[in-house]
Amino acid sequence: MPVAFTPRDVDGWAELIELLTARLAQGRIYKRDLPALVPPINHLLEVMERRLRER
Numbered sequence: 001m002p003v004a005f006t007p008r009d010v011d012g013w014a015e016l017i018e019l020l021t022a023r024l025a026q027g028r029i030y031k032r033d034l035p036a037l038v039p040p041i042n043h044l045l046e047v048m049e050r051r052l053r054e055r
Helices: 010-025 031-053
Strands: none
Touching: none
16 A cells, blocks of 8 residues: 655645656556546646635
């Protein structure tokens, strides 16, 4: 069973996102699994946009 990893700071989160990006670019995630990533990635983008608009 894989061990859950939670980054400790923003640099760790950025590194984790870059790792996912690299694995997608390299084809290391099966194409059949890509649709499962769409909802969480879209949710991430929506929340980011909302947070950026906050004052």
